[in-house]
Amino acid sequence: MDYELVIGLEVHAELSTKSKIYCSCTTEFGGEENTHCCPICTGMPGVLPVLNKKVVEYAVKAGLATNCEIARFSKQDRKNYFYPDLPKAYQVSQYDLPLCKNGYIDIEVNGVQKRIGLTRIHIEEDAGKLIHDEWDRGTLVDYNRCGVPLIEIVSEPDIRSAEEAKAYLEQLKAILEYIGVSDCKMQEGSLRADVNLSIRPVGQKEFGTRTEMKNLNSFKAIIRAIEGEFKRQKTELEYGGVIVQETRRWDDNKGVSVAMRSKEEAHDYRYFPEPDLVPIVLDDSYIDEIRSSLPELPEARKKRYIEEFGLPEYDAAILTSSKYFADFFEEAVKMSNNAKSVSNWIMGDLMRILKEKEMEPSDIPFPAEYLAKLVKLIDSGKINRTIAKKIFDKMFETQKDPELIVKEEGIEVVNDEGALVGIVKKVLEANPQSVADYKSGKEKAIGFLVGQCMKESKGKGNPQIINKILKEELEKL
Amino acid sequence: MNSGGRIVELFELTAHELKDLLNNKKASAVEITQSVLDRIQNVEEKVGSYITVCKDEALNRAKAVQEKIDKGESISLLGGIPMALKDNICTEGVKTTCASNMLNNFIPPYNATVAKKLYEADTVLVGKLNLDEFAMGGSTENSYFKKTCNPWDLERVPGGSSGGSAACVAAGEAVFALGSDTGGSIRQPASFCGVVGLKPTYGSISRYGLVAFASSLDQIGPLTKDVTDCALVMNAICGHDPMDSTSINSGYPDFTKALINDVKGMKIGIPKEYLHGEGLNSEVKNAVINAVEVLKKLGAECEEFSLPITEYAIPAYYIISSAEASSNLARYDGVKYGYRAEKFTDLLDLYKQSRSEGFGTEVKRRIMLGTYALSSGYYDAYYKKALQVRTLIKNGFDEAFSKYDLVLGPTAPSTAYKIGEKIDDPLEMYLGDIFTVSVNIAGLPGLVVPCGFDSNKLPIGLQLIGKPLDESTLIRVGYTFEQNTEYHKLRAKI
Numbered sequence: 001m002d003y004e005l006v007i008g009l010e011v012h013a014e015l016s017t018k019s020k021i022y023c024s025c026t027t028e029f030g031g032e033e034n035t036h037c038c039p040i041c042t043g044m045p046g047v048l049p050v051l052n053k054k055v056v057e058y059a060v061k062a063g064l065a066t067n068c069e070i071a072r073f074s075k076q077d078r079k080n081y082f083y084p085d086l087p088k089a090y091q092v093s094q095y096d097l098p099l100c101k102n103g104y105i106d107i108e109v110n111g112v113q114k115r116i117g118l119t120r121i122h123i124e125e126d127a128g129k130l131i132h133d134e135w136d137r138g139t140l141v142d143y144n145r146c147g148v149p150l151i152e153i154v155s156e157p158d159i160r161s162a163e164e165a166k167a168y169l170e171q172l173k174a175i176l177e178y179i180g181v182s183d184c185k186m187q188e189g190s191l192r193a194d195v196n197l198s199i200r201p202v203g204q205k206e207f208g209t210r211t212e213m214k215n216l217n218s219f220k221a222i223i224r225a226i227e228g229e230f231k232r233q234k235t236e237l238e239y240g241g242v243i244v245q246e247t248r249r250w251d252d253n254k255g256v257s258v259a260m261r262s263k264e265e266a267h268d269y270r271y272f273p274e275p276d277l278v279p280i281v282l283d284d285s286y287i288d289e290i291r292s293s294l295p296e297l298p299e300a301r302k303k304r305y306i307e308e309f310g311l312p313e314y315d316a317a318i319l320t321s322s323k324y325f326a327d328f329f330e331e332a333v334k335m336s337n338n339a340k341s342v343s344n345w346i347m348g349d350l351m352r353i354l355k356e357k358e359m360e361p362s363d364i365p366f367p368a369e370y371l372a373k374l375v376k377l378i379d380s381g382k383i384n385r386t387i388a389k390k391i392f393d394k395m396f397e398t399q400k401d402p403e404l405i406v407k408e409e410g411i412e413v414v415n416d417e418g419a420l421v422g423i424v425k426k427v428l429e430a431n432p433q434s435v436a437d438y439k440s441g442k443e444k445a446i447g448f449l450v451g452q453c454m455k456e457s458k459g460k461g462n463p464q465i466i467n468k469i470l471k472e473e474l475e476k477l
Numbered sequence: 478m479n480s481g482g483r484i485v486e487l488f489e490l491t492a493h494e495l496k497d498l499l500n501n502k503k504a505s506a507v508e509i510t511q512s513v514l515d516r517i518q519n520v521e522e523k524v525g526s527y528i529t530v531c532k533d534e535a536l537n538r539a540k541a542v543q544e545k546i547d548k549g550e551s552i553s554l555l556g557g558i559p560m561a562l563k564d565n566i567c568t569e570g571v572k573t574t575c576a577s578n579m580l581n582n583f584i585p586p587y588n589a590t591v592a593k594k595l596y597e598a599d600t601v602l603v604g605k606l607n608l609d610e611f612a613m614g615g616s617t618e619n620s621y622f623k624k625t626c627n628p629w630d631l632e633r634v635p636g637g638s639s640g641g642s643a644a645c646v647a648a649g650e651a652v653f654a655l656g657s658d659t660g661g662s663i664r665q666p667a668s669f670c671g672v673v674g675l676k677p678t679y680g681s682i683s684r685y686g687l688v689a690f691a692s693s694l695d696q697i698g699p700l701t702k703d704v705t706d707c708a709l710v711m712n713a714i715c716g717h718d719p720m721d722s723t724s725i726n727s728g729y730p731d732f733t734k735a736l737i738n739d740v741k742g743m744k745i746g747i748p749k750e751y752l753h754g755e756g757l758n759s760e761v762k763n764a765v766i767n768a769v770e771v772l773k774k775l776g777a778e779c780e781e782f783s784l785p786i787t788e789y790a791i792p793a794y795y796i797i798s799s800a801e802a803s804s805n806l807a808r809y810d811g812v813k814y815g816y817r818a819e820k821f822t823d824l825l826d827l828y829k830q831s832r833s834e835g836f837g838t839e840v841k842r843r844i845m846l847g848t849y850a851l852s853s854g855y856y857d858a859y860y861k862k863a864l865q866v867r868t869l870i871k872n873g874f875d876e877a878f879s880k881y882d883l884v885l886g887p888t889a890p891s892t893a894y895k896i897g898e899k900i901d902d903p904l905e906m907y908l909g910d911i912f913t914v915s916v917n918i919a920g921l922p923g924l925v926v927p928c929g930f931d932s933n934k935l936p937i938g939l940q941l942i943g944k945p946l947d948e949s950t951l952i953r954v955g956y957t958f959e960q961n962t963e964y965h966k967l968r969a970k971i
Contacts, residue, residue: 039587043808045580045688046567046589048721080804080851082828089807141812270851272860275692275801277722 003199003234006207007159007226008119011172012150013182014126014190015058020147021125022049022092027149029188033131033142041147043087048276051076055149056099056280058181059123060290062151063100065179065297066118066172070287074099076123076274081267084141085128093152095271098122099280105175106299107167108317116168117156126150151181157196157207162226166219169193170321174298177323185360186217193222198243199233208233209243213250213257225250229257301326309339315347324361328368335372342375349392366399374402381462387411415462417469420453423461424469427452428477438474446470487512488649489968492558492706495652499546499557506546506557509652510539510601513559516649517603520971525625526645528564529572530604535559538601545599554709556599561651563642564605565612566697567686568592571602575688576620577610579809579816579835589686590721591655591697591714598713603651606641610837611806612662612690614638615909618900619839626896627670628969629935633893636666642700643670647969653701653710657687658923659694660794661889661913667700667925668888668938671967673707673955674700678945679920680725683718689805691798692723694917703965704926704955708732711948727946735949738960741776745769745954746881748784751912758891764929764937765887771961772885772954779885784877786869787915793866794914795907796850796859802840803847809835842903871919874942883950884942887912888925892935916942924951927964936964 020027023040040047063070077095103118126148131140153172159165173191176182184191198210213229216222228250233243247266248257296304298320305316320326325346332342350371354361374391377383383391383406391402391411398405405411427449428435437445446467453466487495487509498504514532521527542557562568565575567585569592574580588596595602609619617625617640625640627633628648635644639656643666646654656663658676667674675698682697689695699710712733717726747769752762769779811817811831818830836844850859877884889909899906916923921942928939939958943951959965 039585042813044585044587044814045573045575045583045808046565046585046686047587048685050720050722078804080807082807082810084810084812084824087808087813089810090804268853270804270848270853270856272800272804272851272856275723276689 001238002202003230003237004202005160005162005226005230006157006198006200006210007165008157008196008210009155009159009165009168010194010196011153011155011169012192012194013062013153013176013184015055015149015151015181016183017052017054017058017149019052019054021052021055021123021149022147025147029185029190031144033140034144036144037146041087042143043089049092049274051277051280052149055123056282057290058149059099059121059151060282060287061179061181061294062153062176063103063121064287064291064294065175066100066103066105066121066153068100068103068118068121070282071097071099071101071280072282073097073279075279076277077271078274080270083127084139085130085146087128087143087146091125091127092274092277093124094122105168105171107164107171109161109163109167114158114164116158116164119154119156121151121153124150124152157198162223165195165226166223169219169222171298174321174323178295178297180295183362185362186219189217192217195222195225195229197226197229197233199230199237209245211243211245211257212247214247214260216250218252221250221252224252224255225257228255232257298326309333309343311339311343315343318347319343322361324364328361328364328371331368332372332375335369336375336379338375338379341378342371345371345375345392349389353393353396366395370395370402377402377406381415381464382406383411387459411460415465417465420457420461420466420469421473423453423456424466424473427456428473435474435477439477446474486516486649488516488652490652491702492555492652492709495558496554496556506539506543506601507536509557510535510559510603513603513649513651520628520648521650523626523631523971524628524644524648524650525623526606526641526648526650527561527604528574528576528607528620528622528641531571531602534571535601535603542599542601553598553713555595555713557601558652559601559603560595561603561606561642561645561654562592563608563612563639563654563656565608565657565688565690566592566655567688568602568605571605573605573688574622575611576608576622577836577840578621580688581621581816583815585686587686590683590718592686594714594716595655600713606639606645606654608641609638610840611688611802612638612657612659612695613802613839613843615661615665615906616894616896616899617641617666618896619837621837624896627893627935628971629671630893630933631971632895633935634669634896636669636889636893638662638666639674639700640666643667643672643674646670646672646700646702648971649968653699653706655697655710655714656700657690657695657697658917659690659696659798660910660917663698663700664913664916664923664925664938664940665889665909668940669893669936671927671936671938671964671969672700672702673704673927673965674698674925674938675707675711675948675951676916676923677711677715677948678725678922679917680723681729681922681946681948682714683716683721683724685718685720689801691801692805693801694794694798696917704924704952704959705733705736707924707955708736708952711952725946730949732949732952735952736956737953738957739775740772740954740957743772743777743883743950743954744881745772745777745779746782746877746884747779748787748877748884748886749781750784750787751886752781754787754911756890756908756911757887758931760931761887761889761891761937764931765885765939768928768939768958769885771958775957775961777954782877782880784873784884784915786866786873787911789866790870790915790918791907791911793863793870794910794918795846796863797867797918799843799847800850800860800863801847803844803851806836806840806844811835839903867918870915874915874919874921878944883944883947883954886940886942888938888940889913892931892933892937912940921945922948922951924948924955926955926958928958928962929964
């Protein structure tokens with residue numbers, strides 16, 4: 001029997017506000033353990049939370065960018081459970097009145113457009129981190145991350161394949177980056193996803209029983225987890241088993257998911273309205289102001305690249321998939337006036353090196369200005385493509401200005417006719433046969449002579465100029 | 478000071494009387510603090526108000542204040558006045574225990590906003606006061622550390638949960654104290670100990686640094702020897718605090734402006750359900766009726782009216798307060814600070830053992846009650862219903878205040894009872910909150926002033942309930958009552 005996948009995703013994104021959601025501690029990643037915290041985010045007796053207004057602004061931005069309705073009245077609730085990384089033993093989140101609801105994101109898979117519904121976006125606080133001693137002597141807690149603001153973005157069960165899940169996540173990540181509310185670094189945990197997955201025979205309308213896989217922190221892991229869980233559920237059903245509603249942990253190293261807890265064992269979070277905080281009441285003018293401050297979103301930017309720069313749709317889609325690529329591209333184009341060449345460099349050499357070094361677009365080590373300079377060096381004939389590639393690699397490695405590299409290494413193309421005449425004369429003297437061939441009408445012989453001159457100039461001679469001098473000198477003979 | 482042929486000690490005086498002595502250089506701040514410390518030395522063993530006494534710090538602070546006075550610097554109206562705080566109000570560097578084994582060694586690295594304000598007003602912190610563990614109880618018998626005795630009869634309870642605050646003011650062990658009131662915890666002990674106690678409007682005093690019991694009901698307030706001191710302390714601690722999201726951001730009046738001896742034309746409503754309900758001790762009832770007669774003679778218009786659903790206030794209160802408490806007290810898990818069990822097998826066991834050993838019986842009872850009320854499947858039947866009752870109670874008061882300037886009634890059904898008398902009957906104990914919890918549920922201010930004594934010479938307190946942010950009317954009526962009666966001048970003899 002053929003089965004259809006049904007997936008809903010819950011994505012947690014850390015907001016890139018300067019301070020935490022309920023206190024003034026920094027949200028900066030890393031830092032020595034327990035140095036980014038205070039009595040409030042560590043839940044000391046008697047302290048009270050005060051909501052960071054930026055968190056509301058960023059969440060509303062995310063809601064508007066994903067076509068959500070923004071609640072004029074919403075509230076915060078306590079989600080109660082015991083765990084050492086949660087110092088108050090409750091997480092302040094939103095239960096029945098989230099800030100944003102009923103939105104959608106459009107994705108494209110294999111040229112087919114699809115709309116994925118968003119159930120809701122709500123704000124909440126992050127927990128700390130447990131550090132397990134590798135010799136099993138105990139567990140330590142780092143509270144630096146406690147109280148870092150998060151938005152949880154819950155999709156409708158509209159996703160039908162691993163590719164759609166990937167496209168949805170990529171599009172969501174691009175949107176969040178574009179509007180500047182999250183840096184979406186999966187390896188630092190600022191973007192995390194839980195996968196709700198069920199399968200059903202093709203054609204059946206009712207959903208199957210779903211499982212939830214937690215803690216997936218790379219796109220690859222998500223894809224593998226979806227594929228793995230699909231197979232597991234299919235095998236289970238084909239052998240007459242039943243799917244149990246449960247939470248499973250995906251082990252990306254072993255490529256299998258392991259049951260964590262069943263529905264019966266599920267926490268009773270005893271949600272109730274957080275009495276230390278007042279309801280969030282927003283008026284139309286506030287929401288309109290945020291709406292008008294939204295930047296151009298990936299979809300619109302892609303269309304503009306096709307129209308304004310004449311890029312192929314594929315290239316435009318890739319360049320706009322990351323705000324970092326797109327911003328980098330535009331800045332380089334502005335300074336070099338050669339969109340096609342800049343696009344080729346980014347799509348080619350830049351993406352290749354980033355992939356090799358497992359780096360993110362945000363990690364590009366040199367400014368867009370350098371790429372623009374490189375393109376200009378080629379366009380002005382000062383270097384050729386072979387040299388340009390070498391300079392590009394050097395630029396990536398050393399973060400040096402390409403013009404400086406050219407100067408330091410003395411690899412600039414020689415345009416000086418005086419310097420080249422000597423080389424041409426030397427080549428002509430050394431190759432009397434070719435000169436004779438040329439004189440007897442074999443014009444092809446000039447190609448060989450140009451090659452010899454290039455060799456003599458160690459690749460630095462400008463071939464056009466060499467060609468011109470050669471012809472002049474041959475006329476004289 | 479000489480009064481009626483008897484030498485009056487400094488510790489017996491009110492803050493405004495001491496201020497006059499300081500101004501006239503008839504007493505120094507150090508002498509005043511020393512007098513209070515001596516008083517503690519003499520009676521504390523019998524009364525047991527304090528968990529911590531900060532003797533050296535208090536004297537140092539008093540010296541510093543006196544230096545300011547000597548230099549001619551201006552100090553606030555409460556400058557140099559010795560005071561004490563309920564031990565659930567955080568004080569930087571001074572142990573704050575909540576009378577619990579759980580926090581028996583907790584020294585906060587921060588001050589509650591009220592502590593900060595009182596320090597800034599140059600008051601002198603004498604120590605931290607006993608209470609029912611985490612403010613849960615009405616007799617101060619639920620303290621992990623000690624029993625506090627009523628200064629009027631040492632075999633009786635001082636009331637609670639701010640029993641230490643009321644007893645210390647009644648015994649002259651501090652000139653004034655701060656308590657907290659979640660369901661009557663300032664007003665009932667004020668009534669039992671014959672002092673003035675005010676539970677201010679919810680949101681008018683910052684809760685930052687008050688160890689939470691029930692966040693939507695808790696409110697800090699003063700316990701003083703008279704209404705004038707109450708107004709002075711309110712001026713010092715009231716006001717918007719950006720650290721507390723529930724703090725009301727509005728202008729607050731100068732409460733001493735309300736110290737006016739005049740209630741002519743004031744409209745006062747007395748809920749029938751309060752005065753004629755079952756369980757109200759007849760001596761308390763008579764004292765309240767007498768107080769009404771006093772106010773009537775002074776020109777107030779008093780009448781009885783019906784305040785509906787009074788009978789649901791207690792169940793609603795115990796559901797809401799316990800639900801919030803179950804969550805507020807979850808952080809005491811033995812992981813970060815406070816009590817940790819010595820023996821445990823794993824994480825779950827660490828939680829279980831630490832909480833079993835760290836909390837007392839009443840606290841555990843409330844945590845279980847609240848956890849149950851919030852559990853899935855019961856939420857609608859209990860918590861949600863209680864919130865609906867809360868709205869109805871608020872509406873009832875709104876309606877009353879459309880007719881009356883304030884509402885008057887008894888504070889507690891009885892006077893102070895014997896230590897141990899009710900400790901094994903929590904339900905009986907809970908019913909003692911019948912006249913006070915509605916005020917918290919509706920977020921209103923409630924002032925208690927002494928209005929008589931029963932046949933055992935135990936004090937009785939009159940409760941005045943006002944509109945939100947209308948403490949001024951309560952202070953005015955309380956002050957007028959005080960100016961025309963002598964109850965507040967009597968001191969307990971220990």
